Amino acid sequence: MSLVKLTASTLTIAAVSATAAMARDNVQVAGSSTVLPYASIVAEAFGENFDFPTPVVESGGSSAGLKRFCEGVGENTIDIANASRAIREKEVKACAEAGVSEIIEVRIGYDGIVFASQLDGPEFTAFTPSDWYNALGQKVVVDGALVDNPHAQWSDFNADLPAVEIASFIPGTKHGTREVFEEKVLLQGCEDTGAMEAMISGGMSEDDAEAACMAVRTDGKSVDIDGDYTETLARIDSNPNGVGVFGLAFYENNTDTLKVATMSGVAPSTESIASGEYPVSRPLFFYIKKAHIGVIPGLKEFAEFFVSDEIAGPDGPLANYGLVSDPELGNTQSTVADEHTMGTNM
Template sequence: MYGIYGPRYHLQDQEISVSNKILASTAAVAVLGSLAFAAPAVARDQIQIAGSSTVLPYANIVAEQFGKTFNNFKTPIVESGGSSAGLKQFCQGLGEGTIDIANASRKIKEGEIAECAKNGVKEIVEVQFGYDGIVFAVDSKSDDWAIEPKDIYLALAAEVPKDGALVANPYKTWKEVNDKLPDWPIAAYIPGEKHGTREVFEEKVMHGGCKAVGADKLFAAKAEGDDAAKKKAGDKACVQVRKDGAAVDIDGDYTETLARITSNPKGVGVFGLSFFENNTDKLKVATISGIAPSVETISSGEYPVSRPLQFYVKKAHIGVIPGLKEFVEFFASDRMIGADGPLAEYGLVPSPDAERTKLQEDVKAAKSM
């Protein structure tokens, strides 16, 4: 059987002069093709959103409700891709070919604001619509877990203090770290570097634990330079995670972390509160410093590991893209982000009343940063 890659016969030696006809028509097709698609873009009547995969489900819910409620506007398009990718697209410039809103699970950075301004995106409206808790969870069949940032630091840091000196992390099981924890080999599934969640994990958990065991001072003492430089080096060394396989970076989504926990029931995973709320039958959440994460403990600030969720709107697009102003106001309304709204039902921690009222006023006035 020859198949499509069968024996080949050539006419090379009998080649008659090359006809240019087919070449010409090939070129014509190519030119026609590119002409047909270089037609001027039609005016956009749909809001375009991109960014954080943590904010995505919230944005989806609001977009869907917006489309259902406002008969005269189309349902916005929400792209996934991550906070940094979203803000990068956001800062590409103004106009219909660029997105209107960037979702972010972290605050916009100075560098990004500068990049935006360079490309003409000078006025940005920030809408911080609520909080997300970050929880540590284990398989639902395990015993209750009560941990402290210090335990997590000792279990997962690259270097830990031992007898007043820094050594490469020697701990193999959670029990070695803290007597009260089970005798499980350390296996933690933490968000990868590209996730906004990683930053919160480093800042609130690793850094907190680092301070609690006094490792930050040891790191700072080891560094060179003046005090400020030493402190900076210390802070940086504090959040270094061990690379011997005990801490696994998960670059995918929480569903991947859940799959890891399912296949290794002695693993510990880092999740968003909303993900946990939707999978309470498979996961059991750990308390941190004795506080169980819940909407109440996070909004009161008792539970230490949370972060604000926000999106950024191009002010120049308001009034140009139909429905943009209405969408942003709809998003910020109590009907969506209030304590009884659909976002809270999904797992969003609502902002305090005063903060929400201020946000609604700012959004109405389209107050830029």
């Protein structure tokens, strides 16, 4: 026991003596890996142009980031959580219980989700939500009857698609991207193919049917990727028939190896996403802990800098990297400037 005690006490003494003399002077950010590149671009420019230290930006996923955000108020908790989806009711409650009652929600812009495959691979050039539902759904409609997904090749349900084995790489459930994929692609496809109707008429409640629509087949034709897009890219590289789900910005940085497919006839681009034509896009957010403004130096300046026209505007570095600029950026700027918290009226 003496060793353990000795170690523990030495370390604690060191720890406590070190804490006494310091206060954090850099902004700490964590959360969505989709928002990470944008946040790091802003953090870098912030460090260059202001006298504050460069903020630290970590990734880990939207849910993980919001969880750390909601741990409480104080210097050892993060100041900003990045998220590729809006904060949930449940998370707001968890935050409030830990004392984080004032949260400022900032929407920075939109991100598109694209479906891409190997540049020299089979001709995956046009998809519809129905195609994806038929390929990945657990129960699909074949000849008017609801059955366990029998499709082995893309051409089984759509003759325009290549006759190759279905091999899709979709984001894992901890990613915000997955939610968008489920809602805007699977659910839509479920409705379009009539599977949802068949489920409801088969005695399911609407909620159950929605959940069943979002269930993905588990026979290995669809693979959840829990890592980053780099992992998806590696999978596609090694499988010529693979189709993967990527963020628009990632695709645009890897156009030399990937080719993108249209969704419902619309090619993904910043323009088609901004206009709302491209159906699979989502807003990106970050959340500020209001209690930390004024305590952590540079926090408010960083947030204002993030949403300023020269950064988040249509010609700024974020748009250049692939973010679709928010047409209502002006409102967002005033939200940050006035420190409007969630739940209060503007």
